[in-house]
Amino acid sequence: MPELPEVETVRRGLEPAMVGARFTEVVLNRPNLRFPFPARFAARVKGREVTALSRRAKYLVAELSSGEALIMHLGMSGRFDVHLPDGRHVSPGDFYLEGAQGQSKHDHVRFDLSNGARVVYNDARRFGFMDLVPSADLATCRHFAGMGIEPLGNELSGETIARLFWGKRTPLKAALLDQRLIAGLGNIYVCEALHRARLHPEAPAGTLADVAGRPTAKAKRLATVIRDVLTEAVAAGGSTLRDYVHTDGSAGAFQHAFRVYDREGLACTAKGCRGVVRRLVQSGRSTFFCETCQPG
DNA sequence: CAACGTACCTGCTCGC
DNA sequence: TGCGAGCAGGTACGTT
Numbered sequence A: 001m002p003e004l005p006e007v008e009t010v011r012r013g014l015e016p017a018m019v020g021a022r023f024t025e026v027v028l029n030r031p032n033l034r035f036p037f038p039a040r041f042a043a044r045v046k047g048r049e050v051t052a053l054s055r056r057a058k059y060l061v062a063e064l065s066s067g068e069a070l071i072m073h074l075g076m077s078g079r080f081d082v083h084l085p086d087g088r089h090v091s092p093g094d095f096y097l098e099g100a101q102g103q104s105k106h107d108h109v110r111f112d113l114s115n116g117a118r119v120v121y122n123d124a125r126r127f128g129f130m131d132l133v134p135s136a137d138l139a140t141c142r143h144f145a146g147m148g149i150e151p152l153g154n155e156l157s158g159e160t161i162a163r164l165f166w167g168k169r170t171p172l173k174a175a176l177l178d179q180r181l182i183a184g185l186g187n188i189y190v191c192e193a194l195h196r197a198r199l200h201p202e203a204p205a206g207t208l209a210d211v212a213g214r215p216t217a218k219a220k221r222l223a224t225v226i227r228d229v230l231t232e233a234v235a236a237g238g239s240t241l242r243d244y245v246h247t248d249g250s251a252g253a254f255q256h257a258f259r260v261y262d263r264e265g266l267a268c269t270a271k272g273c274r275g276v277v278r279r280l281v282q283s284g285r286s287t288f289f290c291e292t293c294q295p296g
Numbered sequence B: 001c002a003a004c005g006t007a008c009c010t011g012c013t014c015g016c
Numbered sequence C: 001t002g003c004g005a006g007c008a009g010g011t012a013c014g015t016t
Helices: A004-019 A041-043 A135-140 A160-164 A172-177 A187-195 A217-235
Strands: A021-026 A050-056 A060-062 A068-073 A078-082 A109-115 A118-123 A129-134 A277-282 A285-290
Touching: A004 A060, A004 A109, A004 A118, A004 A217, A021 A041, A021 A050, A041 A129, A060 A135, A068 A135, A129 A135, A129 A172, A129 A277, A160 A172, A160 A217, A187 A217, A187 A285
Parallel strands: none
Antiparallel strands: A021 A109, A050 A060, A060 A068, A068 A129, A078 A118, A109 A118, A277 A285
């Protein structure tokens, strides 16, 4: 699930364990995740220091002292378990527990660090992947070339949304999920943002711009609520789904703030709205929305 | 080119 | 209790 807030939560959890430390051991338990690991993966990582850990959209980027960057994507079910030298164990942003915290069946990569921390990548569905690219080529590498704007960055505005969506007849839901336009939103936060902006998920994306490509009030509203919902979710430590059991108080809590996602049949929570949350399927994925307060 | 659908995986939940 | 169908946060690639 990990969408931007969850990935940012993971980044913040990994940062103290990784940045400034050197990899003393790197072990792959299989040759691939969704894609094969790059050639000599372990050898290229081992012995390097992590000089920075950043995030681009839903990707984590660890800058290595070798001049390469380790790119990591969590797919749908990826997580990192961090074992600290004092015996503590945390799974930052542990959004996919399914009652299996500590479950090691799908441990695919083990990173041991010079500070005594052990970081283990676990991914039941193996939709995640890792890659190594020269840091100098990050902007143009296949993962990031053509990627859209960062929704928590300065670029997001009504003007930008209008320019990106201008003339598009594709549904708003699909346009917001298109990582080439805005990068980092996923199914949950798109549903939540559309609800907050009172926009119908099937409305054509182009309705957020006038004939000249200037933003309508809807575009400005959408830009504002995208920033709001992501900021709130990051502050809450992201969302934790499935059978989350609170253990250390550090994992995500934003799922309690969902207004429409996974709430089919429940009353709309918008102030004064008497509508009911509906579910529809768009490009094969569930959309949750209130047809009463999201007219278009 | 844009806009779809499909594929990639495992595991959980639901209805029978 | 078992079993199949349907569903799940992701992206890449094929076909229209």
